[in-house]
Amino acid sequence: MPLREPTPEQEARIFKLFKKLDVTNDGKISTSDLKIALQQLKIPTFPGQKDEQFAEQLVAEGDSNQDGTLDFKEFASWVLDHEEQLSQVFRKIDKKMDGYIDAAEIKEAFSQLGISIDDGKAEMLVKRMDMEGNLLISEAEWKEFLLLQAGRSLDEIACYWEHTLMGTLNTGDEAQIPDDFSAEQLRSGQALNMLFSGGLAGALSRTCTAPLDRLKVLRQVYGYQHAGSSAIKAFRWMLQEGGIRSLWRGNGVNVIKIAPETAIKYTFYDFYKRLLFGGPSELQIHQKFLAGSLAGATSQTMIYPMEVAKTRMCLRKTGQYPGGLVGCLASVYREGGTRALFRGYTINLAGILPYAGIELAAYETTRTWLFRDLPSHEAPSVAALLLSGALASSIGIVACYPLALLRTKMQSKVQFSRPELNTVRGLAATVYQAEGIVGFYRGMGANLVKVLPSVAISFATFERINHYFDIAHPFGRTS
Secondary structure (H helix, E strand, O other): OOOOOOOHHHHHHHHHHHHHOOOOOOOEEEEHHHHHHHHHHHHOOOOOHHHHHHOOOHHHHHHHOOOEEEEEEHHHHHHHHHHHHHHHHHHHOOOOOOOOOOHHHHHHHHHHHOOOHHHHHHHHHHHHHOOOOOOEEEHHHHHHHHHOOOOOHHHHHHHHHHHHHHHOOOOOOOOOOOOOOOOOHHOOOOOOOHHHHHHHHHHHHHOOHHHHHHHHHHHHHHHHOOOOOOOOHHHHHHHHOOOHHHHOOOHHHHHOOOOOOOOOHHHHHHHHHHHHHHOOOOOOOHEEEEEEEEHHHHHHHHHHHHHHHHHHHHOOOOOEEEEEEHHHHHHHHHHHHHHHHHHOOOHHHHHHHHHHHHHHHHHHHHHHHHOOOOOOOOOOOOOHHHHHHHHHHHHHHHHHHHHHHHHHHHOOOOOOOOOOHHHHHHHHHHHHHHHHHHHHHHOHHHHHHHHHHHHHHHHHHHHHHHHOOOOOOOOOOOO
16 A cells, blocks of 8 residues: 655644654654653653553554564654545534533543543543643543553444543442443453453452551450550561461452352442443443442342451461351351341441542542643653542541441341340440440441552552453553
8 A cells, every 4th residue: 555645734743743753863863762752742641551552553554565663664654644534533523513622521422431430520621732722622632641652443442541541549448439331441351351350350459458457447346355465566566476377367258249249239330330321322420329338238138148257367366267258247147147148238338329439539639630731642640640539449448447447347246235235326335435436437447558559459469460361451551
């Protein structure tokens, strides 16, 4: 196929970009040149995707003489081809056919792909490309912004936007509002791949922070008896009682429940979106919150006996529950029947809605604050993503911790010897009388300490899994 010839005006514009990318200044763009230039220009790639592999594909697409580099003529022809494809996508989105794309048209384009974004996110995307400050994207701005970034089709560009420019990040814990997947992600299998990666990342994250999680549970249940003791003393007790392996008691259940909990949550998230709002498109943030909270409540209902078992396994002493998870569940059932397996269920359910709402609002707020001055072509840094996720999770924990403490106390026993402790109201009154407000926050320090490492481990593991299994990008450019 013959190379396309640029006009003099196009040639001058493309040559400026060519000089930026020709890092070694030898008149050719190599893969190494392009990799360095992408990093210098802070051009974001798809999460889990290496700059080097993106560079290799870009060079391969334009390298007509197969010498492994792009001279100016080859690069100019590649730019013109790519710009033509971007223009076609631009015209698809520009429904008003006025030569500009606004936030409403961005939102509609996402909606057609089965991806729900609110007005704020749509406006944020416009601002990232809008160089004139008029909240409109011209065709020239559109092509300049996307030329060296992922995607040729509308599906690919939307997927790229969703996972880089919007700065979404799983916090490594049990997010109550599931992610939305586009129709293309579902068809291609990318959604399943991402859930698989996220599940493995979550398992490693929970395993690495399990000692802190066990400390939290012990402090929640027995902290009032050892008000003056430190975390170091608690760890020393655990080591003396059961050795180093005892630090991970309860972690097996915590990891095992990831798969059923995630599967149920995503299945019912889609079900509630369709039941309440007629489908996945055009969901506002409050609708997403409601559907996500109901899905979270449904998944918690179905796997709740495992939550009780996790608490019991964290609290167990050496030799107790020799049959592991099955033995623990059987023991709880023998103690109090089916009701014992759902001990603390009501207070747990009551905490789902406020936690989901607070965490979602906190994440949106912190992300907006952290990314407000971000240059238009720059993706949020890993540090900013980790910080926004950790802050949102921490705010949700602090706000709803008293409910979590009461739930854990209820799960720890089938029946308290004092009758008044067997109701949530009676238990709350007793905690307050004994320790005041402080009593409702026993163990919260350990919970907050594990948030940032949990998020960081989950994120890093997700990236490495994508690299190993080659599943991060559904359109051929993976890490």
